[in-house]
Amino acid sequence: MDWKSFMEGSKDLSLLALVLRAIILYIALIIATRMMGHRQVGILTGHNYLVAAGIVSLAAIRMINPESSLTFGLVIVFVYAFVNIFLSYLDIKWPKAIDRKPAILIYDGKIDEKNLHQMGLDHEWIITTLTEKGISNLKDVFLAMLEADGTVYVSV
Known part of the structure; x- marks a missing residue:
C-alpha cells in the first residue's frame, strides 16, 4: 500500500x-x-x-x-x-x-392557531405536551411558548 x-x-x-x-x-x-x-x-x-x-x-x-x-x-x-x-x-x-425565535402557542387558555400551524404542530401535539407536564385543562394555561431549542415553556 x-x-x-x-x-x-x-x-x-x-x-x-x-x-x-x-x-x-x-x-x-x-x-x-x-x-x-x-x-x-x-x-x-x-x-x-x-x-x-x-x-x-x-x-x-x-x-x-x-x-x-x-x-x-x-x-x-x-x-x-x-x-x-x-x-x-x-x-x-x-x-x-439565522435561528428560530420563540413562538407563543397558547395565551390565556387559547391556542394561537397561526403560530401552531407555522411551527408545523397540531392540537394533538400541544395537548400531549401539556399532559406530559401534568396539565389536563387548556384553560389552566396562561402562556405556552415553543422555545428556539424545541422545548416548551408553560406558565399556569
Whole structure:
C-alpha cells in the first residue's frame, strides 16, 4: 500500500488501511467538534444539526468506501466545521436571521392557531405536551411558548 492510494482511495486497500482511515476521520471529527464548541443535542440550532448530520454522513462514506478520497473527506469535515463556526458567529450577531425565535402557542387558555400551524404542530401535539407536564385543562394555561431549542415553556 502506498501513501497516495491510502489518501486518495483505491479498491485494493487492505483492512488495516481502512481501519487507519476510519481512525483518522474519527480524530478529525473530534477535532472539528471541539472547534465548533460544546453544544448539547437539546440546544442544537438548525444549522448546527444540519452541519453535524452532514459531517457524520460524509465521514461515514469516506470510512466505508475504500475508493473514496481520505483527503477530500478531511477537507469536507473541516469546511463543514468552519461553515458551522461562521453560522454560529452570525447567529450571535443576528439571532433572528439565522435561528428560530420563540413562538407563543397558547395565551390565556387559547391556542394561537397561526403560530401552531407555522411551527408545523397540531392540537394533538400541544395537548400531549401539556399532559406530559401534568396539565389536563387548556384553560389552566396562561402562556405556552415553543422555545428556539424545541422545548416548551408553560406558565399556569
